[in-house]
Amino acid sequence: MISEKDKLITSYLSFRGLQKQHIDSFNYFIEQRLEQIVKSPLNQRITCESDSSFLLEYLSIRVENPTFTSSWDKYSLKSLLYPHECRLNDQTYAGDIYVNVRIHMKGREPIEEKDVLIGRMPIMLGSKKCNLSGKTEAEIFQYGECPYDPKGYFIIEGNEKVILILEQVVDNRIIVDVDNKTDQYVSTVQSYQLETKSKASIILKKNKFYVKSSSFKDAPLFIVFKALGIVNDKEIIELIGTEPSIVEKLLMSFQDSSDEKIKTQLDALQYIGKLITSKFGGQSSNLADQAREKLAQVFLAHVNCKKYDFYPKAIYLGQMVRRLILAMEDKRFVDDKDYYGNKRMRCAGNLLELLFEDLFKGLNSTISSILKKELGKANCKFTPKDVTMKMKEFGVDITKGLNRAIKTGKWTIQRFHMDRQGVTQLLARISYTSALGMLTKMRSQVQKTLKVSGPRALVGSQFGMICPADTPDGEDCGLVKTLALLTHITQEDIQDSVYKIILSMGVEDICHFKPSEFHKNYIVYLNGIIVGMHARPQEFVDQLRILRRRGKINEFVSIHKDDLRKVVNISGDSGRLVRPLILVKDGKPQLIQIDMIDFKQNDAKTVFSSFVKNGKIEYLDVNESDNAFIALTINDVTMETTHLEIDQMTILSCVTGLVPFPHHNQSARNTFQCQMGKQSLGIIGMNTQIRCDTQLYQLIYPQTPLVRTVSMEAVNQHRLPAGHNAQVAVMSYSCYDIEDALIMNKSSLDRGFGRTAVYKKSVTECEINQRNKESRFNERIDEPPTKTHNTKKKFIKKYHALDNDGITKVGAQLHHGDIYVNKKTPQVPDNPQTENIQIADTPSVFKEKWPYTVDRVLIINNTNDGTEKIKTIKTIFRQIRRPEFGDKFSSRHGQKGVVGLIVNQEDMPFNERGWCPDLIMNPHGYPSRMTIAKLMELLCGKLGALEGKFKYGTAFGGENVLQVGEELLKRGFHYQGKDCLISGITGEYMECYVYQGPIFYQRLKHMVIDKIHARAKGPMEKLTRQPVEGRAKDGGQRIGEMERDCFLAYGASNLLIERLLISSDPFNVYVCEICGMFKSDSVCRGCNTDKVYQIRLPYCCKLLFQELLAMNIKPKLQLVPSHERQEYTMN
């Protein structure tokens, strides 16, 4: 086959990227679905209740490229908006939505209004509507964008937001499953068709079959059949199956209809009409009509029903029952819910589609209610222009709705009673890898708290589609998944072409058969709907696949033959996972070495698509993979093989691709690395210097790893690396290296190892009245106070960093408590004319504990949707951090550790050549973790450094370690990578060899300086008078229950008193000896005594007693003189 498979992957990813699924989905939404939504019969027209002659008709809709929001007037000049400006200005990267409408009004000619603005649509970066699409790398850089940026996210008010891929159970497919509660088999279909969403299932109660539906209560199966127009019992059984075993199961249900004396369809409809839960429309009181309407619209909604012809639905229902009965007899017929062919991924476009339709309907109903009011008036002066003006006005709701949903991640769709949180997430920009990981992340709908193993398990059908290593541990384990390197998510295919082709290929309409003939041949389903039957299914499937390989039908259409269920499934729906594979014919792969030459001459995209069109490469989805026989490597190809993997490494995700030799590691270690790769600090893009993120980390000297992988290069991770090639000695040194701690060479740190710049942003907003810029009530920034005799030195010192304009100087060093923007806020008095305006100081005070330097200051005049003008000052602080004790580092093998000791270079061990480690790692890290790959990385890295070449540790491939060892030997090194080291302290040779060489180490974002905390005195909680909690509030360290137990067990009772009382909330109260209650002074007037003593107790104890009193419980304190206490306890 081809030796340059790596090139195939690299070129595929070079044009596809890792975020194509998001972009495709968004493009499909903008180009196809928007038009469909607007033109759907339920949305297209707006009528008016008070004026029946009024009609507003939508003709078309389009979305423009993002432009500045500066004006809502369509005639004003608009300049294109680029994403980087949005990030800086806190703007939304959005384009205008325009509709063309035709308005019919009483006494007027129908008028067409063009380009009516109804809102702004957030535009996904990299989509066709994005201003960056089609630009060259150099141009992209000109617009302040990183050419390697993955794109595929939105920018809402300056924040980068990703709509995560959502995993759902497939719609419109029959799934037979075991019900968790009843342990009975259930056959379920979730129908979803444009407007309606419904669920129908067949359940078994006391050996009788019932139809369970969202629109009516459980109805006996036979009655439903009769309502669907199949009145003859024999015919019903024929629809389900005439095998004796099936008929036997049906016998019990058979009696239902005769018991209820239902003979005609009308009887059955009336019976079901009584079962309807929510009344439909409310106008027709006829139960039969309601039932008929429900059956037509809601029940099995995806099965078409023309003119109340229920026959197709009856056939479908028959199939459902048949599947259920077969499953009861033979467990092979039970569908696996976790089977990945039964899952669909919902991308940004699908989710936006739901949201937009809801908002659009909202706009229509608003307009309609306004019209009702306006046109209902006697002297109506409403013109078509006014209507479009109103649309513009209320179009803001669409803009706001879209923005709010993406910003907060709250998806509320009233139509489907959907209320979901956390749909979107802020794009994690800690490292480049974290951003890539986020765009390939998938979330499952299963609840986190459920302690189920099924949906979390890694199943065989996920092979090649989902990364087996990249999932978090803990509650999200297995529910959050990551796409494998080459996985693609399909978009909906226009079904008509496939439908026509399969009809022309010998599929006969099912209605042409007698029901008794249904179960002899294979039934052909198209997107879950029965199309017909075919007598020679294998031939049909083969031919259809040939058509697909020739490009006659969409390359992503899946053709799956299920011999067990005697079904051919053809799917062109959206959200299926597919991946490219090389076709094999007669034991020979179709893609050969010569084909790779094309890449030299042509653009990667055209070459790859030519491979697909010429039947060399094919996309298979999970279902069709079941029909394929896929060879892992070229050596596995036999005559029966149908497909060949492009490369084995593609089963892993881009994040796991960072690990060299992952196939030699214990799997859990790869999983840990996947989490840590997302926390490692490096460089996040080529535009970091002009970005203004809330928090941005940047390694000062990032290095590209010596041991690379092919997948790293395919996604540019080697250009934006996160870490250093540290010289590591695996040995024990001092005892500050226990429990994974690392020893660092001080000279390496001096020279820049692990040095990181941390940038933090702070925002100061000044509210300025847009109409009156000179208003006295506007917030303003004042110059710093000047030194006078009265001012105290301390007071002036706070203002040292300020320039004359009241904003901090670039390059100034800020300490805790310094002021960096000297803002003043006028207090609006009750009577502005007479009273003087009080001006309050509302400066921005620097709150970080350690000094930062001012890096940049951005002053932005922003209009927030044209309503209020805000002057925003963004200050970016910088701090350079050198590694110190306790900072966290990790290799690429899930081996994290903290710095335990920093050692001078002269004390470090060295070898005869003068080599000296940057970092010493304790060998105890190896045996239990079994990270063999780390040993291999070191060996390959050592040779790579000697040769001056990068080495490859690609998954399931990479360098041969034996050869590497031999090469090392040739260069005068030990073939196992060991070296003789000399102790830097004594100068003696070490008694053993030391495994040493370069390993790529990542600095993780957890740094001591962000976590260090101590306090002696400080703020107290108001209510309990105990120390507050948390580092941010300068809180105390809690002695919790378990810590208290330790002190108790040890017997340190005085320490306990000191911690829990004296240092916490001591309080003195007077207590009356007689009544045992608290008194305000030393006299108890109730008991008329002065036997009132002062005692000390925790304030919260006093609080408890008082709260108890408030609840009518009297806690009585019994006082005992302290000298008698011993005696008292003994009694």
Next chain:
Amino acid sequence: MYKYNFEQNSQHRIEILELSDEKCKFSFEGDLSIANAIRRVMIAEVPVMAIHFVDIIENTSPLSDEFLAQRLGLIPLVSYAADSKMYDWEADADSIDDQKTKVVFTLRQKNLNDAPLEITSQHLEPEFGQVGEMAIRPVRMFSPINGKEVGIPITRLGKNQSVHVRCHALKGFGKMHAKWTPINIATFRHEAELNFDHSQTQSLSLFEKQSIRDSCPMNVFAMDANQDLIVNAIEKCVFCEECIRCAESMKKPRLIKMQHKKNKYIFTVESAGQLKAADIVQKALIVLRKKVDEISQDLSFAQQQQQI
């Protein structure tokens, strides 16, 4: 346990094997503790000059101020004249004479062209001080490709970007910061000692002898005229034990005995450019001597105290 052997160590001998400005290789006969002390002093305690304070007047380069300062600090400065300078803390605080403690460099560049301008150590200009060979100045760097002087890169300026900084070079030593370390490499190794068990060598076939010779990656062994295995280049031995492994495979595990030779160490010192390699060794010895003197002075003082 290590023991100091007074008798053996009464004589210390140094023999120079290789000498150039950059590199000095010598054998040292004497005690290990002294050998290691020399090495440690060379790394950490030989004083040289390095930029320590940087006044940033203007910096619009892509690198932040701290980053720039760190890079400036790591530029090696020719420090032949370091001896004549005082440490910052030694100088009299009242009468600060900059000339005594430091050298000041200015770096002032602005790029007016479209092409990026690379700022290197060549752009550093001394404000005062001597000129000529003895002057404190950045180490010259030559391109490995064409031998031209290129300078050590500091930063790059885009159009209209500029840097204007004043750098104060102070005297210091490697313990304080790696930038004051005068060496790239200061290492020693024990001379190897390879002995054949002659009772076994006789039984070796020619092929076996050859394979032992070829097993060594560093070509330590050779064959003499009598086709006998001899140790030809003992100084090359890196203790990889390949020869022993080879002998083991011939079922003769005790054929070769490998040992560290006691009391003889081969030093390799490579200068980073601040000082000549030989000077580093000499200065290290002076520092060491001074330390020993201090101790003996202290000791005699203590003795005196006790006697009183």
